[in-house]
Amino acid sequence: MAIVSDPPYGIGFAHGGNDNSGIGRGAYATKFAKIEIRGDDRPFDPAPLLTIGNQHILWGGNHFADRLPSSSAWLTWDKRAASGHSNDFADCELAWTDLGTVARMFRHHWDGMMKASERGQPRVHPTQKPIALMEWCIRFIANGTIILDPYMGSGTTGVASVKLGRPFIGIEIDEGYFDIACARIRKAHDQPDMLIEAARTAPAAQEALDL
Template sequence: MSQAWKRVEVIGDCTLYLGDCMAIIPTLCKVGAVVTDPPYGINAARSRNSQKHGWRDYGGGEWDKERPPPDVIKRIVLCSANVIIWGGNYFADLLDPSQKWLVWDKGQTDFSLADCELAWCSFDGAVRRITVSRSRALQDGKQHPTQKPVDVMAWCLAQLPKHAKGPILDPFMGSGTTGIACVRAGRRFIGIEIDEGYFDIACDRIRRAYSQPDMFVSAPAPQVPQQLGLLEGGEG
């Protein structure tokens, strides 16, 4: 039987897999929560790759030409009782109604792109909003066209229920921002990325997060990777 992933890197409390999330997810241990930002299917790789209006050229690609297939989104929702999916409005036909949504207000009205982004939550609670300039991602060292600011993802983790204690899974890791937020919060992290270029970027950014930890958070000691087993739903 062939291995589900092409490569795995263990960096502190972060375990990063290069490969297809649909093949890798069934091999994982139980997770406490899923926090992810899938491709929305808005062709961001092509619409944002010019330097017109100050956009950096991130290169093209087909990764955002279509949103992930419905079975991928449905499988992700089954990974845990605690799931946050950014771009939830693009997957509304696949997700159950929810009273709790997260709103990232980008602090700029009537820009050429959306003023806000929305995250669907699988758990109950009040709608919450954070205002962080879209330019904050540039200060973080933006290397992906849809990379969110670390501050947004750190706030996102803080919205999870208190009982969601297990590792955080991001099956669309991209450049690793969720992982960096987990490093700063002292949380275990499992990231999956299918694109080798972005996988390498995520590994580098997470290593640097450990080498320059937040002054208020102690860098967690490296741990032996958990034994692989079937993924179970529910809280970690």
């Protein structure tokens, strides 16, 4: 089992204050104004997660790096890819991993309505990650390994897992986001990528949807 997650970072997130979402300004910022992330009001302790599974990818790891083992295998998401444009918010996001590889970079523009993917699709969670980003990092995990996201928010890790035909288990404390996650994962299951038909028939993926 591998944990691929984007937990609460312990930064007291509320848009308009710290911003690691890429929401930017404008309509999306208004939509999520002052919405808080459950559990983000206290320091995040990754220790329990490290006792589960064999591999871990934890987005936001730079916010709790003092509680993580040292690693050379950080993943970077360059959110300003190619634009050369910087603003008040973070230019990139970092994931701590124990993959034992070298550091890797994913360039994918994601700034307010300026998005390299999912254009025209409204965001449903204030710190929603691009599906493409989660697909990229799940590809570092061997095929067949169960992907666990204990903080799945709107279910992006689950959508990416299903699209790649990977077995997935997701947990979310907020009932509203849990329902959104289930709906997104189910939709991804019902509309698989043409090249990954296995996603439709993977028994573990079907069991997860039947829960």
